[in-house]
Amino acid sequence: MEVDFNMVQRTKQFFEEIGDLSHFAARFFKQAVNSPFEFKELLRQCYQVGNRSLLLVVTTGFIIGLVLTLQTRPTLIEFGAVSWMPNMVGISIVREVGPVITALICSGKIASGFGAELGSMKVTEQIDAMEVSGTNPFKYLVVTRILAATLMLPLLVIFGDLIALYGSSLVEFFKGNVSFRLYFNKVFEALSFGDLIPATIKSFFFGFVIGLTGCYKGYKTGRGTAGVGIAANTAVVMASLLLFVVDFIAVFVSDIFYEL
Amino acid sequence: MKIEDKTVPIREAPTSEEIVIKIKDLRKCFGDNEVLKGFNMVLRKGENLVVMGKSGSGKSVMIKCLVGLMAPDSGIIEVLGKNIDQLDQMELDELRSDIGFLFQGSALYDSMTVRENLEFPMRRHRKKFEGITDTLPLVKEALENVGLAHTMDLMPSELSGGMKRRVALARAIILKPKLILYDEPTSGLDPITSKEIIELMRNIQHKYGTSALIITHDVDCARVISERMILLVDGINYAEGTFTELIGSQDPKVNAFFKK
Ligand SMILES: Nc1ncnc2c1ncn2[C@@H]1O[C@H](COP(=O)(O)OP(=O)(O)OP(=O)(O)O)[C@@H](O)[C@H]1O
Numbered sequence: 124m125e126v127d128f129n130m131v132q133r134t135k136q137f138f139e140e141i142g143d144l145s146h147f148a149a150r151f152f153k154q155a156v157n158s159p160f161e162f163k164e165l166l167r168q169c170y171q172v173g174n175r176s177l178l179l180v181v182t183t184g185f186i187i188g189l190v191l192t193l194q195t196r197p198t199l200i201e202f203g204a205v206s207w208m209p210n211m212v213g214i215s216i217v218r219e220v221g222p223v224i225t226a227l228i229c230s231g232k233i234a235s236g237f238g239a240e241l242g243s244m245k246v247t248e249q250i251d252a253m254e255v256s257g258t259n260p261f262k263y264l265v266v267t268r269i270l271a272a273t274l275m276l277p278l279l280v281i282f283g284d285l286i287a288l289y290g291s292s293l294v295e296f297f298k299g300n301v302s303f304r305l306y307f308n309k310v311f312e313a314l315s316f317g318d319l320i321p322a323t324i325k326s327f328f329f330g331f332v333i334g335l336t337g338c339y340k341g342y343k344t345g346r347g348t349a350g351v352g353i354a355a356n357t358a359v360v361m362a363s364l365l366l367f368v369v370d371f372i373a374v375f376v377s378d379i380f381y382e383l
Numbered sequence: 384m385k386i387e388d389k390t391v392p393i394r395e396a397p398t399s400e401e402i403v404i405k406i407k408d409l410r411k412c413f414g415d416n417e418v419l420k421g422f423n424m425v426l427r428k429g430e431n432l433v434v435m436g437k438s439g440s441g442k443s444v445m446i447k448c449l450v451g452l453m454a455p456d457s458g459i460i461e462v463l464g465k466n467i468d469q470l471d472q473m474e475l476d477e478l479r480s481d482i483g484f485l486f487q488g489s490a491l492y493d494s495m496t497v498r499e500n501l502e503f504p505m506r507r508h509r510k511k512f513e514g515i516t517d518t519l520p521l522v523k524e525a526l527e528n529v530g531l532a533h534t535m536d537l538m539p540s541e542l543s544g545g546m547k548r549r550v551a552l553a554r555a556i557i558l559k560p561k562l563i564l565y566d567e568p569t570s571g572l573d574p575i576t577s578k579e580i581i582e583l584m585r586n587i588q589h590k591y592g593t594s595a596l597i598i599t600h601d602v603d604c605a606r607v608i609s610e611r612m613i614l615l616v617d618g619i620n621y622a623e624g625t626f627t628e629l630i631g632s633q634d635p636k637v638n639a640f641f642k643k
């Protein structure tokens with residue numbers, strides 16, 4: 124019986140959390156369109172987001188490109204279709220693997236960073252101090268961070284895609300004697316706007332989800348320093364989970380468009 | 384001295400004297416935790432009023448209600464002649480530019496240098512600085528007041544606790560407020576540093592003629608700085624008087640504060 128009770132409690136908590144998060148998102152949209160705009164802080168946050176995650180995105184992208192190509196090669200050879208490698212790898216990276224891997228890496232880095240930053244500002248009363256200084260802390264801290272994540276994620280995804288393709292082309296160069304030029308020609312031949320546009324739109328949403336959950340968890344941190352760790356940790360968990368939900372919806376929607 | 388009980392209205396100020404803060408029947412609870420149960424207080428112009436209370440008695444809650452950081456459940460709060468409850472955001476911000484707030488834990492922005500910390504309140508309260516484009520002299524003046532002009536380009540993490548408190552004090556006075564609220568200005572500091580901070584508070588008071596509300600549980604601090612004291616016990620203004628009046632009291636609850 125106790126277990127049952129727990130489940131009910133947890134489900135209730137889960138939906139309450141979703142409600143809170145939606146409320147937080149609504150507040151973001153309301154404040155994002157009202158002046159004054161914190162442009163300087165937005166730029167600083169964009170730089171921070173990019174700077175923090177670039178190296179990670181590059182490393183994972185490169186490895187994913189290598190691994191994907193190495194593992195697919197034997198199968199394609201078996202079917203005598205190894206010349207299709209650039210098409211296959213290109214499409215899977217641009218449409219799915221690139222955005223999802225980049226977003227996951229960034230949720231580990233950015234969402235937890237936002238959660239910890241805002242959380243520690245909250246418990247040390249820095250957010251209160253901002254408020255009494257006449258600066259709207261939600262606007263200054265939250266709106267800029269969510270916007271920065273939303274704007275920067277697509278750029279990071281494109282960057283990650285290119286690096287992954289480069290990794291893949293290296294394998295083809297050394298193992299299949301395919302020149303870089305030929306490889307990339309084939310990739311770009313295979314890709315259409317129908318691949319690029321949904322992937323880019325999806326990336327914006329990924330960025331938004333990462334920024335939103337990170338800030339939400341940080342801004343709601345309870346009293347005491349223990350709250351900061353919890354905020355950072357739950358931010359990553361929640362962001363990663365929501366990323367997959369968004370991904371599912373995105374794939375579902377773009378599939379409908381594809382059929383039309 | 385005389386012990387106020389709930390039914391006796393607190394000593395009204397003579398009509399000729401200007402009242403800076405007036406709190407009437409302030410109540411605030413968090414869930415089942417009734418923190419303030421009808422707190423009354425008056426602060427007159429140029430006065431140093433100390434509010435003493437045990438840890439967790441709701442001193443910080445009271446002072447946060449004063450500047451609109453927390454909304455009370457009920458009660459009337461008037462600061463500098465304005466009813467906090469009836470102000471819109473703009474008016475509230477304008478009122479806040481006349482109030483300096485020293486937070487319990489200093490609350491310096493840890494991603495900014497000392498100079499940026501001091502400049503932050505000037506971002507929005509520009510009206511007060513009509514025509515001033517160079518903020519450096521103001522920052523310098525505020526830092527010189529607390530004897531830390533050389534720390535201008537340091538980060539808060541490079542400062543000791545006592546230095547942080549002094550920088551926070553400089554930040555609180557940079558807008559030349561009419562009223563300063565100190566939330567435990569000496570907590571967590573050694574006796575010598577505490578003395579220095581108290582000395583600084585007195586200098587500032589002398590130099591700028593501000594009124595001050597000082598929250599503390601440090602008896603030495605109260606002795607030196609208070610002109611009048613209020614004891615916050617069980618959520619109400621339990622007793623009121625000068626330091627000497629209160630220390631001679633026979634009431635056990637009052638006595639408990641002064642026992643070594
Ligand atoms: N945001 C909040 N949410 C829930 N409870 C709170 C909140 N802020 C304060 N409290 C509760 O209100 C009570 C008073 O807290 P407050 O911080 O005002 O104490 P204090 O008198 O300032 O004590 P200290 O001297 O330790 O600073 C405590 O029991 C605290 O748990």
Ligand SMILES: [Mg+2]
Nearest residue numbers: 442443487566
């Ligand atoms: Mg306190």
